[in-house]
Amino acid sequence: MGLVRRVVNLQSVEQKLLLLALLFVAGGSIAANLFGWDVQWQIPLIYAVLYVLLSVTIEIRDQQAPTASTHYRTSDEFFLSFARLVRTAERHIYTSYVRNTPPQSFQSPAAQQYFRTAVDWTRRNPGASFHRIIGVPAQEPGQSAMRQWLREHYEEMRGIANYHARIVITNSGVDAVNMAIIDDSAVLLLLTADGSFMSGHSLETAEAVNSFRDYYRSWWASAEPLESYARRTDLIAPIP
Structure with missing residues (x-):
């Protein structure tokens, strides 16, 4: 059997992981409001979500071809x-x-x-x-x-x-x-x-x-x- 090499798109993996983090933060926020939990633990994930939003925005901008x-x-x-x-x-x-x-x-x-x-x-x-x-x-x-x-x-x-x-x-x-x-x-x-x-x-x-x-x-x-x-x-x- 031949060895099949898969090229991993790190940017895609990063975005998927951070999307899961976004869902986790959203769910955690709901639970924190319901049960009165301390939400400080969510702050790093919030910053991570902001980062991915900025990353996606920059990617969209770079992919837009200028008017020739x-x-x-x-x-x-x-x-x-x-x-x-x-x-x-x-x-x-x-x-x-x-x-x-x-x-x-x-x-x-x-x-x-x-x-x-x-x-x-x-x-x-x-x-x-x-x-x-x-x-x-x-x-x-x-x-x-x-x-x-x-x-x-x-x-x-x-x-x-x-x-x-x-x-x-x-x-x-x-x-x-x-x-x-x-x-x-x-x-x-x-x-x-x-x-x-x-x-x-x-x-x-x-x-x-x-x-x-x-x-x-x-x-x-x-x-x-x-x-x-x-x-x-x-x-x-x-x-x-």
């Missing part, structure tokens, strides 16, 4: 979450803004708060880095408006050493899927069309962060530095 993704129903929900994550960033933020309309097309206070938060974070964290890929339409409609905003943006951010922007020329009438990667913690995706919010999502898994970061770096490598684009296209009028 979030769907934002409105642009305000998306931008408020975006701003919150930006404020918690410690090392780097990668973003893209590849649309046919400039940021002013988002008129809500939540969107405006996000753009202010991004600028403030970059200024307050000189040891970190903020990267942004900006799309400029190759033709009208959209080109003039985007270049006008880009001119103002260039002046605002010039001289901030930890802000890095690159330009891609777009030929499509459809907005790109824009993204933001916050440290190693989250990826946010924004879908828009015709200047209007469609949907927003966040992914909070290491696999998603790594995949989108690799994609972003490839996109970044093919884009033109903002300073080079500004000189090449006379975005900023030369000083006479």
Whole structure:
């Protein structure tokens, strides 16, 4: 006959023994009330029961998987979450803004708060880095408006050493899927069309962060530095 080894789950045995202790304490309490017994002997068992209750609570909490993704129903929900994550960033933020309309097309206070938060974070964290890929339409409609905003943006951010922007020329009438990667913690995706919010999502898994970061770096490598684009296209009028 073969020897069968049984693996004993100590946590399960512990919980069963303490459940019996709980029943014993409950029964003893009833008897103590009926016959006037001293209940001090039950105190160690009461502490043991409290321990098992805490143990079970912790086990239930640990078994609950964190939410790996979030769907934002409105642009305000998306931008408020975006701003919150930006404020918690410690090392780097990668973003893209590849649309046919400039940021002013988002008129809500939540969107405006996000753009202010991004600028403030970059200024307050000189040891970190903020990267942004900006799309400029190759033709009208959209080109003039985007270049006008880009001119103002260039002046605002010039001289901030930890802000890095690159330009891609777009030929499509459809907005790109824009993204933001916050440290190693989250990826946010924004879908828009015709200047209007469609949907927003966040992914909070290491696999998603790594995949989108690799994609972003490839996109970044093919884009033109903002300073080079500004000189090449006379975005900023030369000083006479």
